[in-house]
Amino acid sequence: MIAREQWGSRLGFILAAAGSAVGLGNIWKFPYMTGQNGGGAFLVIYLALVFTIGISVMLAEFAIGRAAERNPVGAFAKLKGGIWPVVGFAGILCGFIILSFYSVVAGWTIAYIFKMMGGALAGSADDLGGVFGSFIASPVEPILYHALFMALVVAVVLGGVHGGIERACKVLMPLLFVLLIVLIGRAITLPGAGEGIVFFLQPDFSKVTADTFNGALSQAFFSLSIGMGAMITYGSYLNKKENLATSAMWVSGLDSSVAILAGLLILPAVFAFGFDPAAGPGLTFITLPAVFAQMPGGVFFGVLFFVLLAVAALTSAVSLMQPIVSYFADERGWNSKTTTVIFGGVIFLLGIPSSLSLGVWSDVHFIADKGFLDSMDYITSNVLMPLGGILISVFVGWVVADKMKEETHNDEGQSFGLYAPWVFICRFVAPVAIAWILISGL
Numbered sequence: 001m002i003a004r005e006q007w008g009s010r011l012g013f014i015l016a017a018a019g020s021a022v023g024l025g026n027i028w029k030f031p032y033m034t035g036q037n038g039g040g041a042f043l044v045i046y047l048a049l050v051f052t053i054g055i056s057v058m059l060a061e062f063a064i065g066r067a068a069e070r071n072p073v074g075a076f077a078k079l080k081g082g083i084w085p086v087v088g089f090a091g092i093l094c095g096f097i098i099l100s101f102y103s104v105v106a107g108w109t110i111a112y113i114f115k116m117m118g119g120a121l122a123g124s125a126d127d128l129g130g131v132f133g134s135f136i137a138s139p140v141e142p143i144l145y146h147a148l149f150m151a152l153v154v155a156v157v158l159g160g161v162h163g164g165i166e167r168a169c170k171v172l173m174p175l176l177f178v179l180l181i182v183l184i185g186r187a188i189t190l191p192g193a194g195e196g197i198v199f200f201l202q203p204d205f206s207k208v209t210a211d212t213f214n215g216a217l218s219q220a221f222f223s224l225s226i227g228m229g230a231m232i233t234y235g236s237y238l239n240k241k242e243n244l245a246t247s248a249m250w251v252s253g254l255d256s257s258v259a260i261l262a263g264l265l266i267l268p269a270v271f272a273f274g275f276d277p278a279a280g281p282g283l284t285f286i287t288l289p290a291v292f293a294q295m296p297g298g299v300f301f302g303v304l305f306f307v308l309l310a311v312a313a314l315t316s317a318v319s320l321m322q323p324i325v326s327y328f329a330d331e332r333g334w335n336s337k338t339t340t341v342i343f344g345g346v347i348f349l350l351g352i353p354s355s356l357s358l359g360v361w362s363d364v365h366f367i368a369d370k371g372f373l374d375s376m377d378y379i380t381s382n383v384l385m386p387l388g389g390i391l392i393s394v395f396v397g398w399v400v401a402d403k404m405k406e407e408t409h410n411d412e413g414q415s416f417g418l419y420a421p422w423v424f425i426c427r428f429v430a431p432v433a434i435a436w437i438l439i440s441g442l
């Protein structure tokens with residue numbers, strides 16, 4: 001057997017996993033979820049969930065992946081078998097669905113690169129809402145950008161784990177980080193921005209409801225890329241030496257930092273321009289161009305920002321595609337290049353109704369009053385991923401805990417200092433808390 005492809009270094013792995021985690025979830029979804037869920041209290045609950053349940057499930061996924069050196073289905077089959085591989089299948093299906101609408105939104109970021117360059121986003125803050133609304137509602141233009149984005153995903157996956165993903169992440173992720181800080185400098189000094197900072201950082205727990213927990217949990221899963229096996233797949237390419245717990249810490253920390261930076265950028269600007277923080281999915285796309293318009297060199301910063309956001313989305317999208325490809329290649333012996341191209345096409349097709357649901361099909365409802373895109377988002381973020389999280393925790397906590405003790409060794413080869421609390425979270429805390437939040441949200 002030829003050796004399985006591996007990450008070049010620990011840094012390469014951490015950046016690739018962080019590249020999966022950091023994406024539209026941080027910069028597009030997190031600010032509007034925070035806006036819709038009352039601000040500071042959502043942030044506190046979100047971070048609390050990330051650093052207890054989220055990080056534990058991430059470590060569980062890394063450990064499963066590296067112990068088995070397989071795709072999610074094969075990993076469960078190898079470590080235990082029985083009914084368990086179904087969890088891997090559900091994850092692959094989940095990745096499929098997420099990628100279909102993720103790519104639609106990622107297409108908007110590409111479109112905004114060109115709109116920024118062409119001056120279409122130079123109007124007043126009020127006009128920008130109209131520009132965004134009519135763009136996403138149009139039946140053709142966003143679908144073309146969705147196609148372009150899927151083509152890029154296919155191209156990167158064809159380039160292989162090491163060549164494509166790792167190299168791109170090493171340069172571009174730090175650049176995105178720095179750019180966010182530069183932009184925050186502008187946003188928080190806008191007149192009226194202070195109110196947004198207070199909204200974001202000062203918790204008002206009287207606004208907390210079951211929905212706040214549900215929103216924070218589903219956002220944590222989405223943002224950390226956990227609950228569907230993407231991190232199992234990435235862990236499977238990691239060499240045996242590396243310390244998984246430290247890696248999970250780094251990835252969760254980087255992901256949360258980017259979310260906090262995005263909140264500090266978007267929410268102050270929302271208040272400064274008099275937008276509604278609860279406006280929903282358009283928030284980032286409407287607010288940021290208004291910030292760029294107030295900056296010297298705004299077009300330059302705007303173009304750079306949307307390029308980096310598109311790249312961040314690309315590295316995340318690749319991690320949604322990789323489990324699908326590695327499953328068909330490892331388990332079914334399919335040619336991975338053919339698989340990539342075929343599924344790229346199928347996922348593109350599934351994304352079309354998502355895009356149309358924001359325009360011509362806006363009256364067609366699937367789950368409750370939700371259109372197609374919102375329904376796909378709901379099924380994955382609120383149902384499939386939390387369910388996956390429960391099953392992954394139970395698997396690690398109850399079924400293979402002993403094996404995981406060796407797998408989570410530290411740099412000196414000794415066992416992980418927090419092994420007992422981690423297993424306790426996997427056994428009890430995560431399944432019960434996730435189930436409770438899941439059920440209360442339905």
Ligand code: TRP
Binds near residue numbers: 098228
């Ligand atoms: N975490 C990514 C983001 O925040 C999206 C993503 C990539 C994802 N891979 C995933 C979400 C796997 C869930 C599961 O944009």
